[in-house]
Amino acid sequence: MTDCIKTKTLLKANNIQLSYAGKTILRDINFCIKDIVRPGMQQGQVVSLIGRSGIGKTQLFKILSGLQKPTAGAVTINEDEPVKAGDMGVIFQNYYLFEWRTVGQSLQLAAKQNASLKGKEKEMIAQYAADFQLTDELQKYPQQLSGGQRQRASIIQQLLKGSNFLLLDEPFSGLDVCVLDKVTDLLLQVSVSDELKTLIIVSHDISTSVAISDTVLIMGNENGKLGATIKKEIDLVERDLAWQKDIKKEKAFIETVEEIKACL
Ligand SMILES: Nc1ncnc2c1ncn2[C@@H]1O[C@H](COP(=O)(O)OP(=O)(O)O)[C@@H](O)[C@H]1O
Ligand SMILES: [Mg+2]
Known part of the structure; x- marks a missing residue:
């Protein structure tokens, strides 16, 4: 064991x-x-x-x-x-995201809720986006993403909250x-x-x-x-x-x- x-x-x-x-x-x-x-x-x-x-x-x-x-x-x-x-951090089955915000904007909002990230929000978002292969999607709106990308964005969103x-x-x-x-x-x-x-x-x-x-x-x-x-x-x-x-x-x-x- x-x-x-x-x-x-x-x-x-x-x-x-x-x-x-x-x-x-x-x-x-x-x-x-x-x-x-x-x-x-x-x-x-x-x-x-x-x-x-x-x-x-x-x-x-x-x-x-x-x-x-x-x-x-x-x-x-x-x-x-x-x-x-x-x-x-809750990730629903339908990968709930703010449809009227870009992925990057939603992630910034999530990062702001986490006091321990103060001053490092942008850096952390860039890091997660790179790790989760979403760098090119940060400027997009949720409806422009595939199911897998939506899921990854919603996981990062919850991770950023800490x-x-x-x-x-x-x-x-x-x-x-x-x-x-x-x-x-x-x-x-x-x-x-x-x-x-x-x-x-x-x-x-x-x-x-x-x-x-x-x-x-x-x-x-x-x-x-x-x-x-x-x-x-x-x-x-x-x-x-x-x-x-x-x-x-x-x-x-x-x-x-x-x-x-x-x-x-
Ligand atoms: N608001 C509600 N009022 C009455 N029954 C509900 C309500 N929400 C869910 N249920 C019932 O709870 C049961 C379990 O549903 P759910 O948790 O969604 O199942 P699962 O996620 O395992 O597929 C179902 O029989 C569903 O009909
Ligand atoms: Mg269910």
Whole structure:
């Protein structure tokens, strides 16, 4: 097993329940994301929330990001502080951008919200744009971008805000195969950019999510009960499936994907 220890709690979901007009969508959701420390490495956390379509992933995503209040329960970050809107970088499925601003203008606005970037805003935007291959797009409006470019612009926008948590709803859907590889590389690059960076990826794409995560949370209905809950948590570090290149070909990886499928 790769050498690492789990230390302080970064995020905790405490008994989350969500219902609409008496219909239970989420129930008894409990999990904890801990800081993973690897000797001699800057290692962030990548957690995948996997579940079939319609199960309640986007609802849980909104609750985790503080954008929606659960019917009961709470999400806390930084040791028992209730999460609130704006605490997390949120990347929606449709890569929300300000349509009437150029990409560069939107990024400047995001950088201004981050006090630690004061005086270095332009430099940081140029750096991210270069890293994410968007330098030529800074002058363009969102409607002039491809889906992959919109996604990268929206990731940079959230990174510039400086939040340690980055939540992504279905980041792999609607991307073609070549772009998919670039996006996974990019997310891995982000995850090691800071010890405390935590990526939470909500997805129904099992294989791609598992390949870049250290932990998988499987959402589903349990024993015929109404409402989705976390049916299983898989520690990929323990299974030696985290932080490995070309993991998709490994037998243990393929077996884990099958195990998750069977659980959905
Ligand atoms: N405002 C709402 N009122 C009632 N039901 C809702 C509302 N928003 C979402 N739902 C229901 O919540 C369930 C989960 O939706 P969602 O979280 O979008 O699923 P997923 O992201 O896993 O595909 C769906 O059955 C959906 O109909
Ligand atoms: Mg969804």
